[in-house]
Every structure is written in structure tokens, then in C-alpha cells.
Amino acid sequence: MSLPEQTLHSSPHLPPTNSVRRMMILVILALIPGLLAQVHFFGWGVVVNLVLAVATALGAEALMLRLRRRPVLPFLGDGSALLTGLLLGLALPTLSPWWLIVTGAAFALIVAKHLYGGLGYNPFNPAMVGYAMLLVAFPREMTAWQPIGGDSLGFLDQWRYTLTGSLPAGLDYDTLTAATPLDTLRTALGMDLTLNEIFAKYEHLVSPFGGRGWEWVNLWYAVGGVALVALRVISWRIPAAVILTLFLVATLFALPDPDLRPSPWFHLFTGATMLGAFFIATDPVTAATTPRGQLIYGAGIALLIYVIRTWGGYPDAVAFSVLLMNLATPTIDYYTTPRVFGEERR
């Protein structure tokens, strides 16, 4: 006796409780508080960025899946391309032209993800590769951030600007844009100003607790990130290592030199620190996977962030730090293989 038309399945036979799609959706949901804060402070440009980046990412993913003869719908539905698009969109300045966004997203998906073998095989975080490529190729466009509290564009004006580059009457590009807090700080420090003088002079841009507006954005990203840790979607080790190491290093340099080195709080709540710590550095495909390896990986990212921010020439350091540590991931994993049950303690 046997059951008709039986297909046998292998163990375990309990229905699955987890999926790539579920994990990606949870990550995306956890992004929302920070994302909303970013829209609140920086206007419709964020939304336009996201729409264009996500649309391009999904289109490029579908195209590449088709070309690689992979099933399109299951992979498109896993949410990974959507997440890449979102992360890149959030990282781009609010006055980016459309081609900048589309180029970055297409490069991220086509080159950084699919040419390296697609989901699970890419050694570098695709969104960060896209961002780094744009930063290297189009440095001027990559600084087109708006300050908070300045003039802002309406929803339709924002679309028109992004797609055509034309601004409404009475507004011009130079009054709309301003340097990012980190750029401001670097330039001002280069002019031999002390931190107190800088905070007084550029009060609308920076404060001792981070860039104006950015401190809230970072806080909300951290809230979403902690939720992900609590749900065990991401491990606590990478964000904890990033945050703690950055805090320690910044303290170490700020203590003897408080006039010239911003406080650890400033580093934690400026730029993409929290977005990077909880959402970018934790990309499972490109991060270290062993417990000790994750601590090393996170600490490495934080060190590089501090070094690049303090002595480097780029507006923010998260993308390059993550990419450099991606490079080290296989080696880190190899040398941090955990002790197996019953093995002598090392």
C-alpha cells in the first residue's frame, strides 16, 4: 500500500516559520521610523529618491533574473532588491538628479549583486557599492543636501527638479543646498576654528549632539534597529560593536583634545552612523557570520568610520568602511570559527 501521487519531502517536516521575504520585510518595517524622520527633516526629496531608487532596483533585478534565466517572481518577491533600493535612496542627497539615482541603483543591482552571482553570493553590499561608485564618479552631485529649516520644495516641485533640474522661480541651487554637518565640521576645522566656535557659527547645521536633524534621524534608525535585534532578525553583535567602538575611539581622541575633536555623541548621531550600524553593516550576505567575527567586523567598521571622518576627504565614511570590511569578511570568518561542542576550550 502506498499513497497515490506521493512526493516525498525530507526532514524537518514541520511547516517553516521563517523566510527570506519575512526577514527583508521586517528590516524594511524597521526602517520606517528613521525614514519618516528623514522625510520630516529633509523634505520630499527623500521620497522622490526612494521611489526612483526602488523602481530602478526592482526593474534591474527583474531584468537580470530574466537574463540569468532565474525564476523572476520568487526572487523579486523576496524583498532584497526592494531593500537595496531603499537603502541607496536614503543615502542619496535630496537634490540628486534622476540619472544619478537611476545609475546608482542600476549599478548596485546589475554589477554589485547579479554579476557577482545574485542573492547570497555578492561579496559587497550592493547599496554601498552603488553609493561609493556615485561618490567617486559624481562628487559634486553627491553633496546636494538641503539643510533643515531652509527653503524646501513642494512635492511636485521636487519631482520637477529631480526629473528636469529646473527650480521654481525665486529659488536657486546655491541657496537651497548646504554642506552636510560632517563636511561643515571638516571645512571649519581646516580653517582653525575650535568646536565651540563652529557650533556657534553654524548653529543651524551642527550641534554638539550631531548634525541638526540628523540626531533625530539617527535616533529613530536606532529604535528600529533595536526592534530588529529584539526580533532576532539581526544579531546584536554587529551594531553593538560598531556603536561601542565608535564611542570608545571618539572618546579616546576627544578627551585630550576637546576643542578639536567632536564628542562621541556627535559621531553616533551624525551622518549615517545608526543606519549603517543597524541596517547596512548587518546585511547578512556580506557581513561576518561567526559570533567573534561579527564583533571584529563591527569594530573594524567603526574604526574606519572614525578614521575616514577625521582624516579622510569624503562627506561620510559608512559606505567605504562597510565595503572595506566586506573585503575582510572571509578572512575574519575563517579565523574566528567557533569552538564546536565537545572541543577543548581555546
Next chain:
Amino acid sequence: MRRRLWHFHGGLHLEGHKDLSMHEPVAAAPLPARIVLPLAQHIGAPAEPEVKVGEKVRKGQRIARATEYVSAPIHASTSGTVVAIEEQPVPHPSGLSAPCIVIEADGQDEWIERQPVADYENLDPSALRNVIREAGIVGLGGAGFPSFIKLNPGPDKVVDLLILNGAECEPYITCDAMLMQEHPRRIIDGLLIMRHALRAKRCIIAIEDNKKVAHTVLVNALQEHEAEFIEIVQVPTVYPTGGEKQLIKVLTGKEVPSNGLPIDIGMVCHNVATAAAVHDAIAEGTPLIERIVTVTGEALDRPRNLTVRIGTPFSLLLEAGQWRETDTDEVLMGGPMMGFAVPDLDVPVVKTTNCLLARPRSQPHRQPAMPCIRCGQCARVCPAQLLPQQLYWYAHARNFDRIQDYHLFDCIECGCCAYVCPSHIPLVQYYRFAKTEIWAQERQKQKADRARQRHEWHLERLERRKREEEERRRRKKELLKKSKAAGGDAAKKAEIEAALARVKAKKASRQAARANTENLTDAQKQAIAAVEARRQRLQKGGDSGDSQ
């Protein structure tokens, strides 16, 4: 006093589904008309049949004997007639057939004469082990390793702790829980016997804390004994606490060495059902011919536990559980985490069949596998602290050297990694594949080694033969020299003559054989006769010339 407990790494909190099969007491399954007893129901060498087709056998009679140390005999589980000794489908994921003894039951269910051991405490442990071995007892928790071996610590090993494993951590399975609830005394008596065989200092019966009734019943039963060296411990319900190494860690905080055995750290672990079987063998003289099987699943209307004769077909038990055949998607042997789907439902219950699980069609299956995204959830739950994704990577790449560096053989195949994998990769299948391949390679290598050795032996034999030949020749020469020196000329001459006579006789007979002279014309015959005559003449002349 509450005992201190430890944790093992990882594991899962799974829904138990145990109530499903615990509403009714254990009942006897119907006696099947035909019993099929595979010769290999255990780890080790298959048993060797001792009966012939047509022979009458009685219940409990040994019908196949253990051939090697690691092996177990098989007993008839009812009385009847042996109708076949042949390949039959056995419970195996591939639907494999294997040699079996088939008995047609006569319905009498007539016992052989059983010989209980009256006073096991005065029996030597090795004699005790032999009784247990002869009863065909193997680990009933699932692995089926011959139990007497695990009751033999060896001369230089001391057993500090004997653990009876009543954790039964896998969902749906309740046969051990029911056994503990209904037969606590058999278990405790079995434990005492095992303790005697091992000369163990302390004993623990470990039960997961979701089996309150079993715990209470055992505690009460233990009070009748004065055995302060036995402790009954509740352990947290975490899958796979029932894994031997995991249970030891939870109870003692010690880890069995990688690639090692519990005995290496002075411990031995047996299943509670095995203890009950040991009791039956000693106290009643009953060999292992039946066991409790959980027949459960949402595709049954009457899931329950049944006492089942080894060799009973699965289908009979499913019927006893009132299964809805059309609603059944697949039937598993074992639990949902480690069990396997059985393609043929007429396969027999074997000694290691603890559970039949009939899954209904309504339960979703795993979706198709996606690529590994290295999320590390698998490593987080792995109770052996392995890196499952790394193992998967190397199994996928058939890199069987590297995969062993990552301790493939410490994998207990519990399925935790595959359960949590967001990409639904059947990880355990990959590990089983890699293990099988490595075993195959090792066998291949052994074979090659043996062939090389045989070749070397062959060369050596040739060499030796040559040496012996030379030796023989040398000795003969010496002998010859000696006889010459003795001056035996006449003897020698006689010898030579005898040899010549032999040669002549041979020649004559050969010629007779050669004279194939049928179908010849008369002229030819005459010519031949003339030639023969001439030859004879010449030979005679030659002979006479020689002899002078």
C-alpha cells in the same frame, strides 16, 4: 533540593503536539496475519537466519543470530510458520528492500519456554550482558545500537553516572511518556539491572518538564525503592534535549568530547524504553518482540499509543488509529524533525520505530529552496555549535576535506538549522549526503588498501616459493652427492632402467592413440603398415644397441 542544570547552545522551542496521542492508555495493537522481520534492525552486522522456510516457530524463539560483536539477534514476535526468507521492503527513506524473515501467524501466539533470571544481583555483569544481548535488545530511542555494548564500560573505565533518557524532545512522539506513566516500575527495575551491569555510582532519570504526569508517577514509584542513588530530574523542554550529548550537558555541565563517547567522561546514557526491555529480558525472560509505538498525526481520527509486535505492517497501525487515507499527505517514521517519509506503507515496524506520523494534506510544506543569504540563524540554533551554512557550502561544493574540518561528523542531524533557515534549504539532506559520500570514499580507500596488501602478499608468496624451490633443489643435489659418495652404482643403474622402461611404455601408448586409421583406403593402410614395421625394426635395433 533543586538540582543545578546547564544549557546547551541553540535548540528550539517547538510546539509539542503531544496531547494529540495521550488521551487514551496504551492498547495492544491487533496481531497481524503476517509478520515481516528484517535481519538488520540495529546498527551493526545483520543477523543470520537460523530457521528454514516451512519451519514452525514459537513466540520469542530466536530465528536469527548475531554474527558479529556489534549485532543483535532477531526473535519471532508471534508463533507461526516461516513462509519466506527474502528481500522485502523495509522502513527506509529510499523504499529500499532488505533480507527479512516472513512469518505467517497461526493465531495461537504460543510462547517458547522463557527463562527469567531469578537473582540478577548475583550474576556476573558479563553473564548479565549476555542475557541482554541474547534478548535482542537495542537502543529503543531511535538509533538502535546494541544495548549490551553500552552496558560494557570496559575493564579500565568507571561509570560515575548512568542516565536514563526520558526527555523525548521531538514533537508528536509520546511513546516514552506513556511508558513512564504506565510502567514506572519496569523502568526503575531495568535501571537497577543496568546499574548492576555497569557498576554505576549514580543514576539519573531525566524527563522534560512538559511531562508532569510521567514525572510524578516515576517519583512515586521510586519511593517504593530504597535507592537514594537514583535521582529523577526535570529538564527544560527544548529541542533537542533528548540528544545524548545535549542531555549530558544539561544535567552535568560536561561536554562529551568531539568524536568521543559519553563513557569517555564516565557516563552512559540509555533510553527509558530500553531499560524497560532490559527488565523484561531479565525478570521475565522475554526477548524484545514488541514495543510501544506512537501512532499520531492530524490525519488520524484516533491518534494513540499502541503496543506493537515487531514486524507489524504500518498500514495495520494506521487503521488502528483510524486514519483518513485520502486526507493523508505523507506518513513519517519518527517525529517531524528527524523522521523520514515512508514511500511504502506495508513496511514493518522495526525495533527503532518509535512513531508513525500521518501528516494531513492541509499542512503546508517547505517552499522551494532559495540561495543561502548567510544570515547565520542556523549557527544560532545548532546544538553542536557547528556552522551549518559553512557545512552546506562545502557539501554543495563536494569539498569533503574541508567539510570535515568544520566537524561534519559532530552533526546530530537534529534539523534545527533547516527548520529556521529562511531560504528553506534542506540542510540536513546535504549533511547526510556528505557523510554518505565520505563513508563511501573511505570504503573505497579501504578496498584499495586491501587490494594493495593482497598484491604485496602475492609478491611475497612468489618470492617464498622461489626460495623454497631453490632450497629443495639444493637439498636434492646434496642427497645425490651423498648417494654417489656411498657408491651405489648398481642401485643407480636400476633406477635408470626403470625410468627408461617408463618412457618406453608411455611412447607405446601414445602411438596406439595416434593410430587413427578409420576411413583410409587400403593402399594407404598398407603404406602405413609398412612404415610402422620399419620403425619397429629400427627401434628394436636401437634398443638392442643401447642395452649393450
